[in-house]
Amino acid sequence: MIDSSLFLTPSQGAEVLEKGGVLVFPTETVYGLGALATNSIAFSRVYEIKKRPSDNPLILHYANLEDIARDAELTPISRNVMETFSPGPLTIILNKKNKALLPSTLDTVAVRIPKHASALELLSLLGKPVAAPSANLSGKPSITDSITAREVLGGLVDGFLEGAEPEIGMESTVIDFTSNRPVLLRFGSVSVLKLINFLPDLQVPFQFKSIGAAVDMATPKSPGTKYRHYAPKGKVRILENGEIVRLGEKEAYLGSQNLPNSNHLSYQKQVLTNKEYLYYLYRFLNECDRRNIQSILLEKPTPGEFSETVLDRIFKIESKEIPE
Ligand code: TXA
Numbered sequence: 304m305i306d307s308s309l310f311l312t313p314s315q316g317a318e319v320l321e322k323g324g325v326l327v328f329p330t331e332t333v334y335g336l337g338a339l340a341t342n343s344i345a346f347s348r349v350y351e352i353k354k355r356p357s358d359n360p361l362i363l364h365y366a367n368l369e370d371i372a373r374d375a376e377l378t379p380i381s382r383n384v385m386e387t388f389s390p391g392p393l394t395i396i397l398n399k400k401n402k403a404l405l406p407s408t409l410d411t412v413a414v415r416i417p418k419h420a421s422a423l424e425l426l427s428l429l430g431k432p433v434a435a436p437s438a439n440l441s442g443k444p445s446i447t448d449s450i451t452a453r454e455v456l457g458g459l460v461d462g463f464l465e466g467a468e469p470e471i472g473m474e475s476t477v478i479d480f481t482s483n484r485p486v487l488l489r490f491g492s493v494s495v496l497k498l499i500n501f502l503p504d505l506q507v508p509f510q511f512k513s514i515g516a517a518v519d520m521a522t523p524k525s526p527g528t529k530y531r532h533y534a535p536k537g538k539v540r541i542l543e544n545g546e547i548v549r550l551g552e553k554e555a556y557l558g559s560q561n562l563p564n565s566n567h568l569s570y571q572k573q574v575l576t577n578k579e580y581l582y583y584l585y586r587f588l589n590e591c592d593r594r595n596i597q598s599i600l601l602e603k604p605t606p607g608e609f610s611e612t613v614l615d616r617i618f619k620i621e622s623k624e625i626p627e
């Protein structure tokens with residue numbers, strides 16, 4: 304059991320961060336593991352807790368666009384995108400103006416305004432950016448429910464901000480605005496078609512070139528994209544969309560089918576839309592780990608909106624070649 308004094312209101316959470324503490328907080332996408340973006344000791348502790356490679360920078364969370372404009376170079380187009388999609392599940396990479404932001408070695412900064420009542424209240428009270436990666440341990444599935452957040456991080460952090468669980472369940476979309484043309488670095492829950500409508504010259508990763516101009520991502524600009532990700536304990540196999548299999552003992556399935564159970568020990572979650580898939584993917588993987596499931600079947604999403612995001616994540620989960 305976690306000491307209930309660790310569950311904090313926004314003003315208590317802001318105090319913990321001001322004093323150099325590390326705070327777990329919910330956002331509309333996933334839980335974050337936050338520290339003041341200008342406190343190098345707290346910032347390093349986030350890396351230690353997560354066991355995150357030191358070359359992978361963190362997203363800075365803000366309460367409003369004015370504060371972002373003070374710290375980074377907003378261009379007319381990036382301002383326009385933020386005014387349209389924020390607060391919400393969008394992160395943009397900009398050139399840094401405020402040299403006090405960590406890490407000091409980097410000239411660019413990733414910024415986002417979360418659409419989540421308690422996170423926004425915390426950020427408004429602080430009036431300073433909070434650096435936060437997703438709250439999972441490096442390489443493990445992101446955390447989107449409060450039980451897993453407490454199980455994984457209880458005892459490692461200085462507090463948990465109270466508030467609603469993430470309503471989207473998938474990390475933010477990331478767009479880089481520091482080159483001549485905007486580049487999509489990570490698919491998320493902002494519709495790619497809407498983005499391309501808004502940014503006709505948006506470049507997308509090579510394997511998804513059918514939906515926009517391609518860019519070769521062999522040398523990823525977001526360091527985070529090169530590591531193995533989101534991996535549960537069990538072995539993962541990807542099924543074709545519509546492929547029906549029989550579940551064996553201790554096997555788990557996530558997809559659009561309602562499979563015949565061959566054994567009551569198996570576990571499955573049916574998702575009827577890709578939006579539901581985004582919401583349940585990490586919940587499902589964390590539940591598989593809780594049940595110690597050894598074999599996990601993930602069905603490919605139905606073609607259409609958000610299928611790129613689901614495919615991107617399940618390929619990264621399955622990927623065995625890329626070291627953590
Ligand atoms: O929804 C989200 O984005 C969540 C919540 C907590 O806000 N955060 C999140 O953070 O997913 P994280 O650390 O798991 O992913 C951040 C991604 C990584 O791929 C990282 O490499 C990239 O953003 N990134 C951060 N700063 C960057 C920069 N200056 N240039 C390029 N990529 C950057």
Ligand code: MG
Pocket residue numbers: 436437445
């Ligand atoms: Mg992450």
